[in-house]
Amino acid sequence: MKKTIIIQGSPRRNGNTERACRYINEGIAGQFSVTLLNLYEKHVERCRGCRICMKNKGCAITNDDFASLWSKIIESDVILQAAPVYWYSPPGLMKDFIDRTHAVLPIRDCLAGKTGFIVTVAADAGFEYSERIMASWIEYYGGTVDKKIRLWARESDDLEKLPSNISAMDEMIETLKQVG
């Protein structure tokens, strides 16, 4: 059974992004072994830009959850990243995680063979920029991004009101099942 990690990057508990992740999780649960990880429950410190990782091939920050999170990613076949759009980019919670992936820079191709999926949630605009940021680290490390979906929602209970959101999530589930 292939392994999937879902990295949920909205700070809003039970918000649109978290519910989208649960919906997709339920859709693929029989076929994948899934870990749904809410970043708001994890302690991931901000990259300090010290670049010690370039010399010692490891991050100078060791007293947080990043290393265990990264090992879950390395164990997974599929990486699904989901986040709302905040000012045309992922929220700081997700960006802090992405910045920390800089620490594995000397280990090129460490995500080769893994497939990425991206879910962005926004009220009106900024999907494309946010998607590019979220795809960047996966592609940099040799993974491929298979499918991206855009969900439209503003208030915390908006997600399920738009039938096009449901069909976009169903399409993603179908694509994921083909990978599995």
Ligand SMILES: Cc1cc2nc3c(=O)[nH]c(=O)nc-3n(C[C@H](O)[C@H](O)[C@H](O)COP(=O)(O)O)c2cc1C
């Ligand atoms: C700080 C902040 C910035 C936002 N910036 C944008 C934006 O640039 N474009 C947009 O369409 N929506 C923006 N939104 C709206 C959110 O993307 C929207 O409310 C989304 O449904 C939140 O998802 P969540 O319920 O999973 O947290 C912003 C919301 C916040 C709180």
